[in-house]
Amino acid sequence: MKKNYVLITGASSGLGLEFAQLAASKKYNLVLIARRKKELARISETLSLQHTIKVHTIVKDLSITSSAQEIFEEVSEKLNLEIDILINNAGFGTNGEFHLNNFNTELDQIKVNVLSLVALTRLFITGMIERNNGIVLNVASTAAYQPGPYMSVYYATKTFVKNFTLGLNYELRGTNVKVTLFSPGPTRTEFQKRANMKESIIANEMLMMDAQKAAKIGFEGALKGKKEIIPGFMNKLGVLAVKLMHESVITHIVSKVNKNRINK
Numbered sequence: 001m002k003k004n005y006v007l008i009t010g011a012s013s014g015l016g017l018e019f020a021q022l023a024a025s026k027k028y029n030l031v032l033i034a035r036r037k038k039e040l041a042r043i044s045e046t047l048s049l050q051h052t053i054k055v056h057t058i059v060k061d062l063s064i065t066s067s068a069q070e071i072f073e074e075v076s077e078k079l080n081l082e083i084d085i086l087i088n089n090a091g092f093g094t095n096g097e098f099h100l101n102n103f104n105t106e107l108d109q110i111k112v113n114v115l116s117l118v119a120l121t122r123l124f125i126t127g128m129i130e131r132n133n134g135i136v137l138n139v140a141s142t143a144a145y146q147p148g149p150y151m152s153v154y155y156a157t158k159t160f161v162k163n164f165t166l167g168l169n170y171e172l173r174g175t176n177v178k179v180t181l182f183s184p185g186p187t188r189t190e191f192q193k194r195a196n197m198k199e200s201i202i203a204n205e206m207l208m209m210d211a212q213k214a215a216k217i218g219f220e221g222a223l224k225g226k227k228e229i230i231p232g233f234m235n236k237l238g239v240l241a242v243k244l245m246h247e248s249v250i251t252h253i254v255s256k257v258n259k260n261r262i263n264k
């Protein structure tokens with residue numbers, strides 16, 4: 001029997017780890033990508049034993065432009081695997097005033113959130129199109145739907161992911177290759193800590209979604225071939241409100257929210 005493989009970037013924590021657990025529970029075999037070797041090894045051992053599946057791990061830094069090609073070669077040539085579901089999940093955010101932020105980190109953010117996502121999609125979707133079978137699940141954010149002062153680069157990367165994914169979805173309509181946009185709102189993961197954002201604001205904690213719940217909505221929606229998924233009523237409502245508001249108004253509101261989140 002053919003073994004179905006899911007490749008997940010950013011599988012060492014947060015939403016990526018939840019996607020890995022969900023896919024494993026459905027008996028998919030896995031290829032897990034991240035930089036933290038020990039975390040990946042621990043996750044691989046647990047999931048392969050718990051679910052009797054195959055789990056391959058590839059330690060790669062997706063801020064390095066050649067990583068996507070190296071991953072593709074390792075998966076296709078060395079491991080000789082076909083990927084049925086690609087989950088482009090790896091990503092991080094920076095916050096603060098753009099001109100004061102570390103410029104190399106801003107560029108790395110574009111490389112991880114955008115460049116590697118586009119490259120991996122291009123590399124793996126070709127085989128999916130040839131087989132007329134496959135799913136690409138791209139993780140954007142509710143941040144994709146408006147400009148985000150004080151997280152300007154992050155919001156812009158997610159807007160890119162949104163428009164790229166919806167464009168690709170359209171190109172492949174009528175085929176059996178499904179391309180899904182997944183846009184979670186604030187979710188309890190390592191993201192906020194890594195972005196150096198305040199975590200302890202009670203209102204924020206209350207608004208945050210559980211990562212397992214968000215990932216389940218995203219993964220199951222992608223399996224159903226959905227075009228666009230925003231998990232949770234509040235996140236859906238937020239995106240709807242953004243669409244109804246004038247851009248200058250929403251930009252001002254977001255600037256206030258993001259400024260309050262900056263750790264000084």
Ligand SMILES: NC(=O)c1ccc[n+]([C@@H]2O[C@H](COP(=O)([O-])OP(=O)(O)OC[C@H]3O[C@@H](n4cnc5c(N)ncnc54)[C@H](OP(=O)(O)O)[C@@H]3O)[C@@H](O)[C@H]2O)c1
Nearest residue numbers: 010012013014015034035036062091141186187189190191
């Ligand atoms: N949490 C939220 O509130 C939220 C909301 C909307 C969208 N998102 C999006 O959800 C996705 C997952 O984030 P998360 O919330 O689960 O945060 P997280 O817990 O920090 O997970 C991020 C994952 O990305 C990986 N990653 C980061 N930089 C990388 C690099 N240079 N090379 C390879 N892997 C890298 C990390 O692995 P290593 O550190 O081991 O490399 C980790 O596995 C991101 O795209 C994020 O933008 C998050």
